[in-house]
Amino acid sequence: MAKKRTPRSKSRPKIAAPSRRRVSSLRGRAPQTAGLDLHRCEQFLMHEMRLLDEAKFDDWLALFTADAWYWVPSEPNQPDPHNTVSLIYDDRRLLETRVRRLASPRMYSQEPRSRTSRIVTNATIEDAEGRAATVRSKFLMIEYRREQQRLFAGNAWHRLVLIDGAIRIAWKRVDLVNCDAPLDGITQPF
Amino acid sequence: MTENFSRFFKPGRVHRQIYTDPAIFDLEMRHIFGAAWVYVGHESQIKNPGDYFATHLGRKPVVMVRDADGKLHVIRNQCAHRGAMVVATDKGNADEFTCCYHGWTYHLDGRLKAVPLNHGYPSDFNPANPAVAMAAVPRVKSYRGFVFASEASDGPSLEESLGHMLTSLDDMVDRAPDGEIEAAGGVFKHAYDANWKIYFENLCDAAHPLFAHRSSIEAAQQQSDAAHSDGFGEIAIRQMRQNGAPYSFWESQVGIWTYPNGHSYLGDYHDDSKLVAAMKDPVFREYIAALEKKKGKAETKRILEVRRWNSNIYPNVSLMSQFQQLRVVQPISVNRTVVHTYNFRLKGAPEQMFRNTIAFANIVNGTGSLVLTDDLEIYNRIDLGLSSEGTQWLQIGRGYQSDVPDQHGGRRGVNSTSEVYIRNMLEAWQSYMNNGQSEPMRAAS
DSSP, X not given: OEEESSOOOOOOOOOSSSOOOSHHHHTTSOOOXXXXXXXXXXXXXXXXXXXXXXXXXXXXXXXXXXXXXXXEESSTTOOOSSSSOEEEEEEHHHHHHHHHHHTOTTOGXXXXXOEEEEXXXXXXXXXXXXXXXXXXXXXXXEEEXXXXXXXXXXXXXEEEXXXXXXXXXXXXXXXXXXXXXXXXXXXXXX | OOOOGGGGEETTEEETHHHHOHHHHHHHHXXXXXXXXXXXXXXXXXXXXXXXXXXXXXXXXXXXXXXXXXXXXXXXXXXXXXXXXXXXXXXEEEEEEEOTTTOOEEOTTSBEEEOTTGGGSOTTOOTTOTTXXXXXXXXXXXXXXXXXXXXXXXXXXXXXXXXXXXXXXXXXXXXXXXXXXXXXXXXXXXXXXXXXXXXXXXXXXXXXXXXXXXXXXXHHHTOOTTSOOSSHHHXXXXXXXXXXXXXXXXXXXXXXXXXXXXXEEXXXXXXXXXXXXXXXXXXXXXXXXXXXXXXXXXXXXXXXXXXXXXXXXTTTEEEEGGGTEEEEEEEEETTEEEEEEEXXXXXXXXXXXXXXXXXXXXXXXXXXXXXXXXXXXXXXXXXXXXXXXXXXXXXXXXXXXXXXXXXXXXXXXXXXXXXXXXXXXXXXXXXXHHHHHHSOOOTTO
């Protein structure tokens, strides 16, 4: 136990980056967004999890917008991906490369392939405006590979937008509960 | 027990047992991590009085701490009473350290300050006895901010032990226009199921990237540069493409140098103007101008001409001085290792350069990196092989007959893919292990 010299101010943890507006005012209320209600968002998240579990990574990539980013911070409450390292921080270009590599027969860290089973639940709409919504959810992912099973859990944040009537991911942030633990290599997107 | 550890070696061969035997691992912790100069941390992690950083010396928990007078200490992170770990958080700031069990309280330099109920101990119990403390590690030395500690109370100085490898630590710091660097941007902790030596034996391996990393090389080569990037993906993809340099390049253009006590470095292989300081890139133009303003044109030229990829300071730290990265190897058990990787900000350099460093760290040292994950897989597979009863003698003979002396007292490979750096590390290993056997057991061990 180390005695603190000066107590630090309890700054409110940042949840989603880079911008998060009007969250508290909307939390718990029925979303106003036409076509992006909670049920539809939940169905979308389940669809996304299913694509990942079935290793349909190209189809998963197609869910993202042309300037999307996908982020798994290395620290709890990490404020941004640009000044601190991340377990994964892919802009659209790197996400495309990641998905292309996942299909490669020469990806030795996927020989044999992982099998995964994901559960997504506790979805809430945290912020909604126009044809976009920020959805918070909890997930569990079991990864099985070469006689070992790993369990990942945490919160996910999706910024969902309606484009031509279809839901697309503008950004996704995944906060693992053990993001700052020593971790074996991570090859499966969460 | 005395044992000649040289029996695990033949010319160009090493026996699998040194990577898999728990008894040998225990002796390594005593004779290598308990004797050599071992990297502990960087002074910028404990800038202010009271700042502390909890880490390990081999498997022993220690705290690197700055006392109220600004003096640096490395003390054991255990209470002198029942041995409980005292500092339970990775880092922070404190006036004193207090054990959570019976409230024994210590000064920041490890001396015992107060013991509740102290009348009840035996008559020979004296809280003022310096042995009743969070004991200081016998020798601690900072070289330009890099803090090393040694469990050996005498022996070669840090400078003598590192020799020519000090120039890699110099390179890390010299690149800062203001002459100072700062650990920043978080830490990766990646883990694998194999021996700690396996990691070190990969870092200067110029023969593996083109093959082991080809899934990421090919995926990056096929990537359209028209796709959106905020700069992070661009750096990552450029780096993966650089790994695709042909074998002829890796063999002849890189260079591999080794020095006494197990140290080595591999020359750099980058020619991408966004990855290494180049006038074609606006961020680097600004950086070079800042460097020239502070250090002059001649010194700037000298600094930028030092071109090293991984510099390995045996037994536990590896630097990428050109890229502001530092990796610390933490042995957990004979077949479990954690590597902590840190980034550094160059004081006086453009802020964008630090963000580029973070992007580079993600792809080179990231737990979810498209590159590193294949290295971790290889370490795991090496252990799966070596811990079997299969092949007994492994080959480390590449370049064995062609290596030549180096002008600074080491040996270098004529061919950059020589395994001279593995043989050099294992020579140091034999020396530490055999010398340890001939020494009396230290009371502190």
